[in-house]
Amino acid sequence: MAETSDSIVHTATGSHGAGALYVVATPIGNLDDISARAVATLKMVDLIAAEDTRHSARLLAHLGVRAPLLSLHDHNERARAEQLGERIARGERVALISDAGTPLISDPGYRLVNWLRERGLAVIPLPGACALITALSAAGLPTDRFRFEGFLPAKRGARRAALEALRRERATLAFYESPHRIEETLEDLAEAFGERRVVLARELTKRFETFLDGDALGLLARMREDPDQARGEFVVMVEGAAEQTGESGEVDGEALLAALAESGVGVKQAAAVAARLLGGRKQEWYARAQSLKEGER
Known part of the structure; x- marks a missing residue:
């Protein structure tokens, strides 16, 4: 049975008055790709956190959304996570959007979502466009x-x-x-x-x-x-x-670190690359890369 517009709004908003973060996917190009649920949610929330507020303001104006905007990007996310988390804990409803597509997919938002999850606060994903x-x-x-x-x-x-x-x-x-x-x-x-x-x-x-x-x-x-x-x-x-x-088919960690070192990549960056490709903590990969470098002296 198809959902009515009322049921779409109800699903989007969740419990009345409960604070939550809504992770909202926006179009990657064609503006018609945004869902009815996403539009209803953006019109309902108290605040929208956006990667680039000037860029997002144009989309929101097109949709008729008037909620206030707050920037959240790579350089301020750590501070914003606590600030927004406290507002959500007080019962405010906040939407997170990126410049295009689904937030957190090679875009900011991980620190905020993790901060909320660790404290048992609601994070509600709205599916949509993803490149x-x-x-x-x-x-x-x-x-x-x-x-x-x-x-x-x-x-x-x-x-x-x-x-x-x-x-x-x-x-x-x-x-x-x-x-x-x-x-x-x-x-x-x-x-x-x-x-x-x-x-x-x-x-x-x-x-x-x-x-x-x-x-x-x-x-x-x-x-x-x-x-x-x-x-x-x-x-x-x-x-x-x-x-x-x-x-x-598995990647050898020592071989990767050796290849990075041979290419002139510094220990810190090598650790970051290894952690992303193979998992694990950057600090552990840093120690292994540093040990490998010292062993070659």
């Missing part, structure tokens, strides 16, 4: 298993080491990349993965939405022939490695 899932759904690559790595390291040595560490991963690999680094990233993908299939999704849900399919060097050549293909934000997807007998 990663949108791209995977139309790429034609296997999606029964995929590994999302967010943005690759900006420095070339660290980026190449990170890709090399993923060379034996059999799941489909997915990354976000910016237009000013996409050509360098394709060069590094070619070095790490050879002729393996790569799919690039750009300008998703917008007028010039494009999927480019081929190997990394072929896509790079196409991009250089037509510079317009380097415009927009990218989701980069790479075919997983073929299964090979006798290979576990």
Whole structure:
């Protein structure tokens, strides 16, 4: 049975008067992709925390939302988490949005959500647009298993080491990349993965939405022939490695740290890359990287 508009609003708001954080997905391009529940929630909350308040103000004006805005980004999230958490604990309803798509997916919000969860306060997710899932759904690559790595390291040595560490991963690999680094990233993908299939999704849900399919060097050549293909934000997807007998497909931590060191990556950054790729605490990886460095002296 289809929900009525009243039931949509009731589901969105939860218990009357109860404080909560609503994690609201917003469009990644096409404004029609926002859900009725998301609009109802944004009109109901007392406050909206946004990554870029000027950017989000345009969307909210389009939707007829008049709730006050407060910035929440990478540089102020730690302080904002406590500030917003205290307001929610007093019964206020706060929405969290990012510039586009689902908050926390390579966007701010983790510290705030974690702060609230640790204190037993309500966090209510509203599903919606996500560039990663949108791209995977139309790429034609296997999606029964995929590994999302967010943005690759900006420095070339660290980026190449990170890709090399993923060379034996059999799941489909997915990354976000910016237009000013996409050509360098394709060069590094070619070095790490050879002729393996790569799919690039750009300008998703917008007028010039494009999927480019081929190997990394072929896509790079196409991009250089037509510079317009380097415009927009990218989701980069790479075919997983073929299964090979006798290979576990697992990344060796010591080998990764050694490769990063050989590429000139500092101990602190190497620890951050290792923690992101392999899990574990940065402090532990820092100690291992420092020990490896001292052992080479």
